Amino acid sequence: xxxxxxxxxxxxxxxxxxxxxxxxxxxxxxxxxxxxxxxxxxxxxxxxxxxxxxxxxxxxxxxxxxxxxxxxxxxxxxxxxxxxxxxxxxxxxxxxxxxxxxxxxxxxxxxxxxxxxxxxxxxxxxxxxxxxxxxxxxxxxxxxxxxxxxxxxxxxxxxxxxxxxxxxxxxxxxxxxxxxxxxxxxxxxxxxxxxxxxxxxxxxxxxxxxxxxxxxxxxxxxxxxxxxxxxxxxxxxxxxxxxxxxxx
Amino acid sequence: xxxxxxxxxxxxxxxxxxxxxxxxxxxxxxxxxxxxxxxxxxxxxxxxxxxxxxxxxxxxxxxxxxxxxxxxxxxxxxxxxxxxxxxxxxxxxxxxxxxxxxxxxxxxxxxxxxxxxxxxxxxxxxxxxxxxxxxxxxxxxxxxxxxxxxxxxxxxxxxxxxxxxxxxxxxxxxxxxxxxxxxxxxxxxxxxxxxxxxxxxxxxxxxxxxxxxxxxxxxxxxxxxxxxxxxxxxxxxxxxxxxxxxxxxxxxxxxxxxxxxxxxxxxxxxxxxxxxxxxxxxxxxxxxxxxxxxxxxxxxxxxxxxxxxxxxxxxxxxxxxx
Ligand SMILES: Cc1cc2nc3c(=O)[nH]c(=O)nc-3n(C[C@H](O)[C@H](O)[C@H](O)COP(=O)(O)OP(=O)(O)OC[C@H]3O[C@@H](n4cnc5c(N)ncnc54)[C@H](O)[C@@H]3O)c2cc1C
Ligand SMILES: Nc1ncnc2c1ncn2[C@@H]1O[C@H](COP(=O)(O)O)[C@@H](O)[C@H]1O
Numbered sequence: 001x002x003x004x005x006x007x008x009x010x011x012x013x014x015x016x017x018x019x020x021x022x023x024x025x026x027x028x029x030x031x032x033x034x035x036x037x038x039x040x041x042x043x044x045x046x047x048x049x050x051x052x053x054x055x056x057x058x059x060x061x062x063x064x065x066x067x068x069x070x071x072x073x074x075x076x077x078x079x080x081x082x083x084x085x086x087x088x089x090x091x092x093x094x095x096x097x098x099x100x101x102x103x104x105x106x107x108x109x110x111x112x113x114x115x116x117x118x119x120x121x122x123x124x125x126x127x128x129x130x131x132x133x134x135x136x137x138x139x140x141x142x143x144x145x146x147x148x149x150x151x152x153x154x155x156x157x158x159x160x161x162x163x164x165x166x167x168x169x170x171x172x173x174x175x176x177x178x179x180x181x182x183x184x185x186x187x188x189x190x191x192x193x194x195x196x197x198x199x200x201x202x203x204x205x206x207x208x209x210x211x212x213x214x215x216x217x218x219x220x221x222x223x224x225x226x227x228x229x230x231x232x233x234x235x236x237x238x239x240x241x242x243x244x245x246x247x248x
Numbered sequence: 249x250x251x252x253x254x255x256x257x258x259x260x261x262x263x264x265x266x267x268x269x270x271x272x273x274x275x276x277x278x279x280x281x282x283x284x285x286x287x288x289x290x291x292x293x294x295x296x297x298x299x300x301x302x303x304x305x306x307x308x309x310x311x312x313x314x315x316x317x318x319x320x321x322x323x324x325x326x327x328x329x330x331x332x333x334x335x336x337x338x339x340x341x342x343x344x345x346x347x348x349x350x351x352x353x354x355x356x357x358x359x360x361x362x363x364x365x366x367x368x369x370x371x372x373x374x375x376x377x378x379x380x381x382x383x384x385x386x387x388x389x390x391x392x393x394x395x396x397x398x399x400x401x402x403x404x405x406x407x408x409x410x411x412x413x414x415x416x417x418x419x420x421x422x423x424x425x426x427x428x429x430x431x432x433x434x435x436x437x438x439x440x441x442x443x444x445x446x447x448x449x450x451x452x453x454x455x456x457x458x459x460x461x462x463x464x465x466x467x468x469x470x471x472x473x474x475x476x477x478x479x480x481x482x483x484x485x486x487x488x489x490x491x492x493x494x495x496x497x498x499x500x501x502x503x504x505x506x507x508x509x510x511x512x513x514x515x516x517x518x519x520x521x522x523x524x525x526x527x528x529x530x531x532x533x534x535x536x537x538x539x540x541x542x543x544x545x546x547x548x549x550x551x552x553x554x555x556x557x558x559x560x561x562x563x564x565x566x567x568x569x570x
Binding site: 013092226231245247 | 319320322323326346347348350351353354355357358359362363364365366367379383384385386387388389390391392393394395396397433434435436437438439440441442445446447449450453477495496501502503509510520521524527530531532533534539544545546547548549550551552553554557558561562565566569
């Protein structure tokens, strides 16, 4: 089975964000970038399925040269090869999905893994967009997966529980925490990753369907009120919640 | 003048969801500002509260009906919604950003050749253009963003837009369109409900516990407060990773994003990844014995004290008014 896994390269979630001079993006200087945390579940699942079904795992990432770092991380975990899709202009989710669809189709992958969400723009849609572009089935936010022949049985998280979905390969699966425990890259894996190839492609003619007008920081919140430091503050707190906030 | 706006509503077990009424209210407001009509669309089999839609400013509701589509199906629902959007030439489609909306809306976007913006927290019309605000980088920044495409899809963050029912609304107009042999390439075969619990992503009030609760055996204090408030129980990642609570209760970047009217954080430090999931709550209360804990910087009210003393007293005090 030819398996694809899509990874994005994102600021570490603990980093402070500064707005760039353009006023439309973040200033990347001094920001540590990492593989998108949800994509580690996607890489792990791709590797597990390869171990079970045989085949090859190709890592795809859309962005600049810096994304090679996240591709290497996936290669170090055990993926076989990488494809960096370079884009001239900043792409939105539809642009990214279109660029991925072209190369995944070229590669002939019928089992595709994405994270459920990229923690930069937090769109949570690239996997679903990609499935529709490829004409594949899709199950998003997956926390349990079984593959038997062509049949897919996947559990996805919903409000108040889970739903079990039945579908078939070809399919795009987006992974949620709980699906698996991503493996650590071994030293051997890290060394081996340096020898694996990362092919470079360009996403010609892909356009975004949206345009950022402005990025800004949230307005600082007024410091709250510490009502007290022991049980004697409880009646006052309840009074505030009832009479000032009117929420209980 | 824009073309039609569709509010794509969600039913579960034959009942429309609250988040969908919010999406309906957004669609109806947009329609009045853009001087066009809003139509509600819902896919399902028997639906019991279809006539409630008109209370949110939408006169016409289209029920795309099939017994095969009683339960969610990405393939079947997306085909049905796309086909209807094509017949009326809809310019905007509005979905709620729920687990279903987030799965369905992007697939419809491709099938209908529309642009898409998800998890919107503000939607405004300026010079005939819709400008959307949405959080990025886990709420550490916001973007104002607009469409370049001619067809446009929006998903609204639940609990952010108000859906106030207006009882003076006229009689609802409901049209049923039977869907013949729906595309069931993917379909739900079973739903596993977490029994009797309110989900954090749908709750008006959430009481969350963190590592300051010291152990799973103390969470009854959180549960009892939640009980008197009719609230859901939430948790920080630290206590989920420790196995004290289930992941479905986790609030934050790798858990759920919530916007309740009241969020009570008990023994939670307020790490940036936790704040990412709850900072858009309307009111935040923090109970933490460390006065310098970062949670206080987002809290509206706080008690800098011991959860083991405060929680039982708070539960008792609230009972007086219930
Ligand atoms: C990629 C990534 C994703 C993450 N995603 C999430 C996420 O989704 N959600 C999330 O919550 N975290 C997430 N985290 C983890 C986050 O960084 C914190 O580690 C976590 O939120 C801490 O949980 P806590 O507040 O319960 O514990 P702690 O930080 O240990 O805080 C416990 C608090 O309890 C207080 N306390 C102790 N005893 C008492 C008492 N008797 N009475 C009152 N107060 C008391 C302490 O003063 C302290 O402030 C993520 C981290 C990473 C790196
Ligand atoms: N630039 C990118 N390159 C490759 N994959 C991506 C990229 N952006 C997003 N993805 C994939 O799509 C998933 C969801 O991203 P998003 O819809 O942006 O939240 C991520 O977890 C990745 O698997």
